[in-house]
Amino acid sequence: MKSHPAFASATAPYLLAGLFVWFSLLPASGFAQAAPGGPFSLVGTLPQAMKGKVYLIDQQDKVFVSAPISGNTFLLKGNLREPGLYKIRLNAEPNMYFIFVSPAVTKVKINQDKTLQVEGPALHRQWAAYNSGIEKFKDTLIDLSMKRRVALQQGDxxxxxxxxxxxxxxxxxxYRFIEGSMVRKPYTFLNLFLLEQGRSDEFIAGMLDELRPQFSAYPTFQQLDSSLKEKAARLERFGVGKEAYNFTLHDSASAVYSLESIRKSKKLVLLDFWASWCGPCISEIPALQKLQAQYADRGLQIVGISTDVNPRLWKTALNRHKPAGMQLIVDRDNPAVIKNYAIYxxxxxxxxxxxxxxxALDLRGEALAKKVAELLEH
Known part of the structure; x- marks a missing residue:
């Protein structure tokens, strides 16, 4: 899986990542399989006494556990199926504190300046160092966004x-930064956690094989492994030699097109699933433009299919990058095309x-150009 549809703006994309300052943070451990879950305790200290409750919020923004605040302390405890990223919230305060929770005792201190100090398992320190690196990318993207706004206002x-x-x-x-962190050794649960962001099937399968001796009992591992098998089964039913799903989608002017109407007048249709927030997708645009210029008069029709949730961002990307061929967008109310083409x-x-x-499917770059040439020149 290359780029997971989650980077829907210039500042919100791959932001579950960061630095690779791991060497001083990683525990010395072998490759024995450890139990994935177990009891945990968060022993907390506040900057001053207060009343109310403290909540541990999961990644679906649901309360995982809660506990009363006692003066300037609290104790959150429960059972984990595996380590994971959570948020600590005090009462209904808007500010929340990210923490990577492991099945162990962890001491947390919320400071007067709204920062969080954590003393305990190495996973939180690894994640915090990792995440701090991606924040640098975030700051750069925000700065670029502000400068673009000024350039637009000035007509430059x-x-x-x-x-x-x-x-x-x-x-x-x-994208490359995150992928590099996924393969960094020695392996910890953070490698597995980051794989959920998605990459190619081959990449995920290879990493799961690497992580299997340590993490095959973990729910995240099992979910990723199951998803790969499910996709493989779907592609078995919908792969090379099989009938392509006949979608009906609209373009930026709301004109509607079906695959059947497009392919009947062409020798070859190239479907390109992409999105405005997907860096690797954007990097493929010049190669697709070259293919369009070289083979359009020989019967090639490129059809870009955007998975953007926000049509405005898609239209902006169309004006900015001028992608090759006909450009359509997935209907969010009827995303059957995503399911039927197994777009993970x-x-x-x-x-x-x-x-x-x-x-053919899942080809890019030189491999794609070679296949198009093979199909149209012979």
Missing amino acids: SLRFRELMRRNDSVSVAV SIPQTFLIGPDGKIL
């Missing part, structure tokens, strides 16, 4: 395009013949 199109190129470069760097990540491509059969 050259400056705007340059800032967009820098923005796209940072997005690609974030992007970018993703399909080559479809005039008879509606899938001829």
Whole structure:
């Protein structure tokens, strides 16, 4: 899985990541399989006495456990299925404190300046160091966004395009940054945690094989492993040689097109699933533009299918990057095209013949160009 649909703005994408300052943080451990879950306790200290309750919030923003505040202390405890990222909230205060919780005793101190100190298992320190690195990317993206706004206000199109190129470069760097952290050794649960963000099937499968001796009993491992098997089964039913799903989608002017109407007048249709927030998708645009220029008169039709949740961001990306071919967007009220093409990540491509059969899939770069040439030049 290449880029998971979660980076829906210039500042919100891959922001569950950070620095690789691991060497001083990692525990010395072997590869024996440890129990994934167990009891945990968060022993907390506040800057001053207060009344009310403290809550531990999970990643779905649901209360996992809660406890009364006693003076300037609290004790949150319960049972974990596996380690995970949570937030501590005091009463109804808007400020929340991220903490990576492990099945162990952890001491936490909330300071007067609204910072959190954590003393306990290494996983939180690893995650905190990791996350601090991605914040640097976030700051850069915010700065670029503000400068682009000024350039637009001043009507400076050259400056705007340059800032967009820098923005796209940072997005690609974030993607590579995260992927590098996924493979960093020695392995800890954080490697597995980050895999949930998505990469190619081959990458995920390879990493699961690497992590299997340590983490096969963990729910996250089992979910990722199960998803790969489910996708493989779906692709078995919907792979090369199978009938392509006949979608009906609209373009930026609300005109509606079906795959059937497109393919009947073309020798080859190239479906390109992408999104405005996807750095790797953006980096593929020049290669697709080159294919369009080279093979459009030989019967190639490129059809970009955006998975953007926000159509406005999609339209902005269309104006900015000028992607090749016809550009359509997934209907959020009827995302059947995502399910029927087994789109678990992007970018993703399909080559479809005039008879509606899938001829190739998941090709990019030189491999894609070579296959298009093979199909149209012979």
